[in-house]
Amino acid sequence: MTNWHPEIPQGQGPLYIRLADGIAEDIATGALPVGAKLPPQRDLAYDLGVTVGTIGRAYAVIRQRGLVSGEVGRGTFVLGSGPDVSLEESTKPHLDMPSNGSAPSADAQMSWTSSAMATPRDVAFAGTRNPVPAPEAIRFDSTSAPEIGQADVIRELVAQITHEAPYEIASYTRSVPDNWREAGQIWLSRPAWQPPVGSIVPTTGAQAAIMAIIAATTAPGDQVAFEDLTYSSIARGAALSGRRPVIVARDEDGPLPEDLARVCAQKHPRVLFVMPTMHNPTGTCMRAQRREEIATIARQHNLWIIEDEVYGSLRDNDIVPFAALAPERTFHVGSLSKSVTAGVRGGWVSSPLSHAQRIYTAHKMLTGGISYLLSELSTRLVLSGAAEDFRQKIREEIACRHELVRKYLGSYEMVSANDAPFLWLKVPEPWLSGTFKAAAATSNVLIDDEDEFKPGRSGKVFHRVRIGFTNPMTRSEVTKGLGVLQNILQDGSGCYDSFE
Structure with missing residues (x-):
């Protein structure tokens, strides 16, 4: 619609928000009918006398509201908000919230655009206000274990548990059986270390465990240290609970000791969160010497260490974990x-x-307590040997999928490993990580840009995206998604403006 220009409502607030409201009003009144193409950002910016960035942010806002759809190479089109929206348009991925107001799953970690991050509270929720993907979208934004036939074993174990323990399933879990701790001891053990059985606390997954540790070792207002690239959902959760994330510079080996020492001396964090054996998103492994240096600094500054080994369980090595180097201050999570x-x-x-009971209590208070059925199922998976069998098969499946990665994306710079369920891809010039993510989403492939792994504002730019490839059910789906990404990289037409 070359003759349409929006009216920018008067009032307070950012210009791009008021402009977005004006566009939304024109869509609601029919001045912009369903299917209408909005002017190119540069043209509209010239006509209105504002910057292209203002137009881009306004378009991003109305896209998040589900009012328009950006198509690489074609432009931005009105979707509308009622039954007039076609089925084809309505199934495209939009940057909006579910209609019932509920948050998507934690694995759907497509972060807001910077225009939506208006307040610290918004930043804390950035990992939960995610776009609703189209049903057919290929999920490269998740690294959950691939499907290799677990359901049959789980079905048998659940049947056994429901037959043998009907009362426990029907009631609350008020104690921890010894075999639950034994399973945890087995699962967390490494060639160079075995945890004491009395140190084991069963939890509802790793994220609940880590938040319980932060709650038990800090108070609101305390600082929690994170690497400048990390699993940022923990940093957001910490901020939401009143703790203050503080950033430590890192290199390919992990947190820089000199910067950690500086941060400890100046800001006095209580806890350090690290992923030493398989770092997310880079996939690197911290060497033994760096671990020893970090442990020494932690002792000097009375710093707790949270050692996240969720991905580390996929990697075989004999490097001594933090829990062995500094058992008096390390929480080892798996x-x-x-x-x-x-x-x-x-x-x-x-x-x-000294803190096992405190972690158990904090976890119960934060989550409502563990489920008997799921905890007993997890225990039986480990004690029966099924978990170890699945782990080896999943490692084999990851290695096979890595061959596909090398076939389609091997000519591009990346950090990857045969045992890592993701790769850290550097997008070539002139792509930015955010525009590449948007272009991929337009083609129904969901990936994570670098901002998803920043625990706070940062001027450091990596020009990288994380591509996980274990969530798709089949290798053929992985192949399809990698082919789409390869085509986008080779074409490059969307790298300048993901909404045009």
Whole structure:
């Protein structure tokens, strides 16, 4: 519609928000009918006398509201808000919230655009206000364990549990059986370390465990240290609970000791969160010397360490974990989500003995308590040997899928490993990670850009995206998604403006 220009409502608030409201009003009144093409951002910016960035942010807002759909190479089109929207248009991925107001799953980690991050509270919720993907979207934004036939074993174990323990299933779980701790001890053990059975706390997955640790070791207002690339949902959860994330610079080996020492001396964080054996999103492994340096600094500054080994369970090595180097201050966290099955929500913490009961209590208060059925199922998976069998098969499946990655994306710069369920791809010039993510979403392939892994505002730019490839059910679906990404990289027509 070359003759249409929106009216920018008067009032307070950011210009791009008022402009978005004006466009939304024209869509609601029919001045912009369903199917109408909005002017190119540069043209509209010239006509209105504003910057292209203002137009881009306004278009992003109305896209988030589900009012328009951006198509790479074609433009931005009105979807409308009622039954006039065609089925084809309505199934495209939009950056909006579910109509019932509920949050999508934690794995759907497509972050807001910067225009939506208006307040610290908004930033804390950035990982939960996710777009609703089209049903046919290929989910490369998740790294849950691939499907390799777990359901048959789980079905048999659930039948046994429901037959043998009907009362326990029907009631609340008020105690921890010894075999639950034994399973956790087995699952968390490494060649160079075995946790004491008395240190084990069963949990509802790793994220609930980590939030319980933060709650038990800090108070509102305390600082929690994170690497400048990390699993940012923990940082957002910490901020939501009143803790303050603080950033430590890192290199390919992990947190820089000199910067950690500086942060400890100046800001006095109480806890350090690290993923040493398989870092997310880079997939790197921290060397033994760096671990020893970090442990020394932690002792000097009375710093707790949360050692997230959820991905580490996929990697075989004999490097001594933090829990062995500094057992008096390390919480070693593991789960079944990446290496067995995500839906069971089985996890364990090996805690310093002085804090095991506190972690159990904090976890119960935050989550309402663990489920007998799921905890007993997780235990039987481990004690029966099924979990270890699944772990080996999943490692084999990941290696096979890595061959597909090399076939389609091997010519591009990336950090990857045969045992990692994701790769850290550097997008070539002139792509930005955000525009590449948007272009992929337009083609129904969901990936994570680098901002998803930043625990706070940062001027550091990596020009990288994380591509997970274990969530799709089949290798053929992985192949299809990788082919789409390869075509986008080779074409490059959407790299300048993902909405045009």
